[in-house]
Amino acid sequence: MSFTLAQALRLEAFQDADARLLTGEAKLDHEVRWVHSSEIPDVSRFLSGGELLLTAGLGMGATAAQQRIYVREVHAAGAVALVIEESGRMFDRIPQAVVEEATVCGLPVIALGTEVPFAAVSAQVHEVLTGIRVRALTQERKIESTFNALLLAGGDYLSIMRELARLTSAAVILENVAHQVVASAGTVGDDLGEFARHADDPHESTDTCIRCPVLMRGQTWGWLHALSPRAVTLHSPTFAAERAATAVAISLLSDHTRDARDNQRSTALITRLVLGDLTGPEFVDRAAGLGCRLGREDLVVIVLNKEPGQDHRVVDTGRATRQAAIQADMGDYRMVITSSGAWKGGAAVDPEHTVRGGGISRSVEAAMLPTALTQARSAAAVARSLAVPRVVRFDDLGVERLLVALAQGPELASYVQDELGPILARDTQSATPLLPTLRAYLESDGNKSDAAAHLHIQRRTLYNRLDRISALLGRSLEDAATRQALFLATKSLDLLEGSPGPGLPRR
Known part of the structure; x- marks a missing residue:
């Protein structure tokens, strides 16, 4: 969504002035960022790049040498094009030296066959540029609102990546700081080769890949890549990618915060059950308030022994299983309370995190949960004493039941x-x-x-x-x-x- 030199030449003011392109046809697609008019010789000092420079030629000099210097300086300052009146105030015809020097430099030169008010030209160009900017700002606000709405609706980083892929028609890849691909969205396919080359590129982005850092608490967590963006209606794919990267960071941070909060609440609830502050049915009711639907029958308690500094994970097969289990880190062990059906049908102990084994209670109703706690802890204590620790069921214990109590x-x-x-x-x-x-x-x-x-x-x-x-x-x-x-x-x-x-x- 940019305003090019070719579009500028189609404006009414240029059409009425019989504008002719003398040099630089290859640069008609260059973007016009501003319009400026001047009749001073050293106008190049006041250019910042991207300008359409309007002049009657009064400051270009009377000699070919002066004119060549003027053209070179204007080109070096980054002007998009030099627009010169052939009104007779300075030139009836654009000097050959100007055309030759502009051809060498690659600077587009436009001749105006009739006198035209530069203010009118400026007004038309500025109106177009202002309209483009307003549309761009409107689109940017809409993009921000879209990502904010996803976050407020609880959308995860995958939904944000899918939206970026839709907006930019790009393949989107999320990698962490170790350059491991975490997720992708859109049609990746052949773009993976470009991603592999770009992943090692120290620059933020290239012509075929937009690369934005994902920052969490001031540290780089990873990078979001939009490969080969092709959305012609999008003013700035880079803006969309930057906002998506911010939204991904917020989503990841929210997930971590939510997990920490949920773990804290779960630990507090299980601790109260262990200490006897809650009965089994009361515990089940409080767990339901945390989104964990245990039911009142066929519950089991699992205790996983821990090495110092070790953590345990309970691997599950989806949200449904997580909603039917509650777990907490109890220091020397991790305790899991779940329904017997959910345990048998989905969740399993990660074998890499059972170095010292664990114990599983009998299947009980809610009122017997305190007894199940004792059973699981007894089985876990026996498992810890085995030459090769493993997860032991309480029903498989023999005389150890009495010994654990003693x-x-x-x-x-x-x-x-x-x-x-x-x-x-x-x-x-x-x-x-x-x-x-x-x-x-x-x-x-x-x-x-x-x-x-x-x-x-x-x-x-x-x-x-x-x-x-x-x-x-x-x-x-x-x-x-x-x-x-x-x-x-x-x-x-x-x-x-x-x-x-x-x-x-x-x-």
Whole structure:
């Protein structure tokens, strides 16, 4: 949406003055930004580029040398064209030196066959330019309103990119600061090659790609690219791309803020349930107020253990699943409360974020949610003690259910010390610990051949170690009741060592 030299020549004022293009036909498509009239020799000092310069020739000089200098200076100042009257005040005919020099410079020269009021020419050009500017401002405001309306309606960055693609008839690509393509809109196709070349270009844009930074909190998050914009009715595709980049930043920032706010509310709600400030039904009602529809039956609690500094994600398959689950970071673990159907049908634990396993409760009704919390935490505690941590269901637990409950107090640690104290004390001073041998023997249910094979040692070596263990404990390992007591003690030791709270030192 620009005003070209060719369009200027079609104005009534130029038509009435019998305007003729003498040089520069190749530059008829250049944009006219302003019109200026002057009769002073050094007019070039007052030009800023893009002007249509009107003159009767009084300041061009009487000699060919002066005229050539005048033309060169006007061209160097960036004038779009030099319009000269052939009215007799200075010239009856444009001097040959002017035409020759303008041809060399590539400056369009226009001759006016009759005298014309320059004020009338200026008025017509300014009217056109003003109209173009008004239409451009109107279009810019409309573009801003369009993107603002999308943001107010909750539109995400994809909807903003699609609108930019529609406005500019361009393929639109969003990349992050690591130059990874985050999303695209419009018909990308062959334009990806141009994008790949332009992605490494340090310049903001090229003739075939508009590149605008996406800024968040003063930092560059990434860039928005409009490839090969072809919208002929759009005054400034660059303006549209810049406003789209701003809208994308607001959308991304709003998403982050909304997620942070939702996480804070979810964490507060689950914390109240854990502390007993809310009953199960009350929790379900409050969760519905946060947009999470749990229902009152078939609920499960999932607890995912965390390493220090580690985060957990629950991967879901869409908005419907997210609306049926609420989760919170509880420090040492992440807790998820969801419907049994949503858990089985959509959500799953990201395996890369279950380094220390987790636990899943039984399926319960809302009134039993506090019990389900205990079940999931018990299963997660057992999972933490396993040699290869995994997600454990509460129903798969055995005697560990009782041990987990005892681990909350001093009784279990005292039991472990009573049963295994001499071995633990001896192992801290020895390079060859005996506890692994005792574990293998107990897990083999007293079968010495199986225990020796598991430890990859000879049976005689196993016999010697078992004799030392019996001597330290003052008890016979042949006694089934002794083996059962020691087996529970090793299980208890695993549970205490895997606990995030105070317990026995890990071995």
